[in-house]
Amino acid sequence: MNSFSTSLKKILFNLLIILSITAFLGFLFLKVYLPFYTHHGETVSIPDLSGYNYREASQLLEKSGLQYEVSIDSGFSTELPALAVLKQIPESNSQVKTGRKVYLTLNARNAPIIKMPNLVNMPLKNVQEILAN
Known part of the structure; x- marks a missing residue:
C-alpha cells in the first residue's frame, strides 16, 4: 500500500x-x-479617396502603408474624370492594420453602351413605355 x-x-x-x-x-x-x-493595437486610418485620380490614390495608399486592388467592376459618372475613384472598401476613416488591401472602384473611361431597342413602326405609347423602362 x-x-x-x-x-x-x-x-x-x-x-x-x-x-x-x-x-x-x-x-x-x-x-x-x-x-x-x-x-x-497598431492601426492606420484609411484616407478618403473619392474623387482622386488613380495615380494619386495609389500614392496616398502606399504612403499610408496600405495595399490596393482595383475592382473589375467600374461605374460611370459624368461628374468625375476618367479613372477617378468612385468607391472604396473599407470606407474612409476606418481603422485597419498596415498592409490591409483597399478595394477601389474606378470611373470608366467611356460611357456604357446601351443597346437601343427596335422602335420602328410601333405606337407612340408603346415606345414611351419601352424607353421609360
Missing part, C-alpha cells in the same frame, strides 16, 4: 508539472507571441 501511494504521488506531481508548463506556454503564446505577430 505504501508503494502505491508513493507512485500515485509521483504521478500527480509529474502531472502538476506538465499542466503548469502547458499553462505557462499557453500564456506566453496568447499574451506575448500572438499580439506581436498580429500587430495588436
Whole structure:
C-alpha cells in the first residue's frame, strides 16, 4: 500500500508539472507571441479617396502603408474624370492594420453602351413605355 501511494504521488506531481508548463506556454503564446505577430493595437486610418485620380490614390495608399486592388467592376459618372475613384472598401476613416488591401472602384473611361431597342413602326405609347423602362 505504501508503494502505491508513493507512485500515485509521483504521478500527480509529474502531472502538476506538465499542466503548469502547458499553462505557462499557453500564456506566453496568447499574451506575448500572438499580439506581436498580429500587430495588436497598431492601426492606420484609411484616407478618403473619392474623387482622386488613380495615380494619386495609389500614392496616398502606399504612403499610408496600405495595399490596393482595383475592382473589375467600374461605374460611370459624368461628374468625375476618367479613372477617378468612385468607391472604396473599407470606407474612409476606418481603422485597419498596415498592409490591409483597399478595394477601389474606378470611373470608366467611356460611357456604357446601351443597346437601343427596335422602335420602328410601333405606337407612340408603346415606345414611351419601352424607353421609360
